[in-house]
Amino acid sequence: DIQMTQSPSTLSASVGDRVIITCRASQSISSWLAWYQQKPGKAPKLLIYKASTLESGVPSRFSGSGFGTEFTLTISGLQPDDLATYYCQQYERIPGTFGQGTKVEIK
């Protein structure tokens, strides 16, 4: 299986801050990477696919970048509603493994 490693595991930031989450794959996955947001007690929600394509309806403060083995999710202007755990997932190979998650807290 392809291993996905996210960092940091937890971060605390203030409203309006720029937040960056990193995801690293154990081998090249081209651009086959998705980002999900999971709010407490809710199902995950797709934010970004193909590394940088924003899912319809997702606010433009979310953006993704990267290729190969290194990827980032950026939240430009953190909002209180962004309190959640964020997961990356590779879908280049089956099984489509997830990162361990990054919990975003609001200061």
Next chain:
Amino acid sequence: EVQLVQSGAEVKKPGESLKISCKGSGYTFTIYWVAWVRQMPGKGLEWMGIIYPDDSETIYSPSFQGRVTISADKSISTAYLQWSSLQVSDTAIYYCATAGATANDAFDVWGQGTMVSVSS
């Protein structure tokens, strides 16, 4: 509106069998793969397996092969996840989610989750 609606929470004893369901609506159920994802208490997401409802082609993660069975009934737009003998370690929330027209795809629509509790 595209929706996946899952069956309700279950409380079971070790050794019992269980089948949970995921009903799709608002789209052509047969032509998009449906996956199952496990989330153990306080933990992350795990890809379990995926099924193509039109012909029931199924692919399992090696970690779950032989431990669960994924099936689908396209006549009622429903996918299933079942266990023949539950273990305490099967306690988790199970999500279904739609992938695209290929098994290698992001999951764009998710069910609300089914909580399965296994305890003696």
